[in-house]
Amino acid sequence: MGAQVIDGKGFAAKLRERVGAQAEKFAQAAGRKAGLAVVLVGEDPASQVYVRSKHKATVAANMESFEHRLPADTGEAELLALVERLNADPAVDGILVQLPLPDHLDEQAVIAAISPDKDVDGFHVTNAGRLAVGQSGFVPCTPLGCMMLLTDRLGDLSGLEAVVIGRSNIVGKPMAQLLLDANATVTIAHSRTKDLPGVVKRADIVVAAVGRAEMVKAEWLKPQATVIDVGINRLPPEPGAEKGRLVGDVDYGAAQGVAGAITPVPGGVGPMTIAVLLRNTLVAAYRNEGLDLPEGAL
Numbered sequence: 001m002g003a004q005v006i007d008g009k010g011f012a013a014k015l016r017e018r019v020g021a022q023a024e025k026f027a028q029a030a031g032r033k034a035g036l037a038v039v040l041v042g043e044d045p046a047s048q049v050y051v052r053s054k055h056k057a058t059v060a061a062n063m064e065s066f067e068h069r070l071p072a073d074t075g076e077a078e079l080l081a082l083v084e085r086l087n088a089d090p091a092v093d094g095i096l097v098q099l100p101l102p103d104h105l106d107e108q109a110v111i112a113a114i115s116p117d118k119d120v121d122g123f124h125v126t127n128a129g130r131l132a133v134g135q136s137g138f139v140p141c142t143p144l145g146c147m148m149l150l151t152d153r154l155g156d157l158s159g160l161e162a163v164v165i166g167r168s169n170i171v172g173k174p175m176a177q178l179l180l181d182a183n184a185t186v187t188i189a190h191s192r193t194k195d196l197p198g199v200v201k202r203a204d205i206v207v208a209a210v211g212r213a214e215m216v217k218a219e220w221l222k223p224q225a226t227v228i229d230v231g232i233n234r235l236p237p238e239p240g241a242e243k244g245r246l247v248g249d250v251d252y253g254a255a256q257g258v259a260g261a262i263t264p265v266p267g268g269v270g271p272m273t274i275a276v277l278l279r280n281t282l283v284a285a286y287r288n289e290g291l292d293l294p295e296g297a298l
């Protein structure tokens, strides 16, 4: 039971507080609040929960929240037309289209339609490219939140061995790039990796973004490793219970005996994602108004 529990929930609350204070200053300087538009297509229950908590957090941080809920059978032309309207709306600084979209909609086409200057998710190919070549742009919220937790705990990451498990465009790949920018030695593992336990064993930093409940075992970890668990997996309900427990991609209970520090699920990376979304939206608002966000304000 040695590992320090990394309090993502608490860290996120403090970040939201700083964003909220700065958002109030923005409103005074700009004569309007910073605005985030969230688009939800369909009725996926998990997505509805996320969208509701984003709305609440946005309003609590002194920003305007514009919610657009569209039926599951919305056509692509209609969705693209909404994105175009939001691109052109001066009250909207950030646009988030909740993923996954229903199967008949082309996610890449929708992301490509979002103005890169309003792409607070950092999913547009322009922002992915900026991250890859080291230009400033929007960085995906989840990996940026993970980096904040890592640097808060470890300070300088130079020369540390980092293993990212997962290579998705929204988590694994940008996570690896951020770690590389911070001078870690980075390995990206995925479903074709041979000897995943052996690869994980050398890591000072493990970031698990797989989507498989409790897959990463305590015996795989190097003693005192820092473990960031991005996974959000719902277990089948216990007999008599309505909902199953939420667990990460790491066998948390056992890993606590080996790791130096570990993020819990829930209460770890998840809350950071929303806090960074608000941060990115405020940064977008300052840029869109041509105002300077004071150094170190966030």
Ligand SMILES: NC(=O)C1=CN([C@@H]2O[C@H](COP(=O)(O)OP(=O)(O)OC[C@H]3O[C@@H](n4cnc5c(N)ncnc54)[C@H](OP(=O)(O)O)[C@@H]3O)[C@@H](O)[C@H]2O)C=CC1
Residues within 6 Å of the ligand: 142, 165, 166, 167, 168, 169, 170, 171, 172, 189, 190, 191, 192, 193, 196, 209, 210, 211, 212, 230, 231, 232, 233, 269, 270, 271, 273
């Ligand atoms: N906390 C938060 O805010 C967020 C949490 N999440 C959660 O993070 C997890 C990952 O999300 P996301 O990146 O979108 O998922 P994807 O499904 O897009 O990617 C999963 C990755 O894991 C790899 N993988 C699958 N099985 C294995 C295996 N057995 N061994 C090693 N690697 C494997 C896949 O490899 P391959 O490429 O070879 O198929 C793929 O690269 C999910 O649980 C998701 O719910 C996601 C976003 C935000």
Ligand SMILES: Nc1nc(=O)c2c([nH]1)NC[C@@H]1CN(c3ccc(C(=O)N[C@@H](CCC(=O)O)C(=O)O)cc3)C=[N+]21
Residues within 6 Å of the ligand: 049, 050, 096, 097, 098, 099, 100, 121, 141, 142, 232, 246, 265, 266, 267, 268, 269, 270, 271, 273, 274
């Ligand atoms: N365009 C887009 N951008 C996203 O950033 C995006 C998305 N689509 N689709 C889905 C994923 C997932 N995601 C999470 C956000 C917050 C929590 C979160 O706050 N989790 C809480 C618990 C939530 C619960 O209890 O269900 C926690 O971990 O403590 C989790 C996951 C953002 N995503």
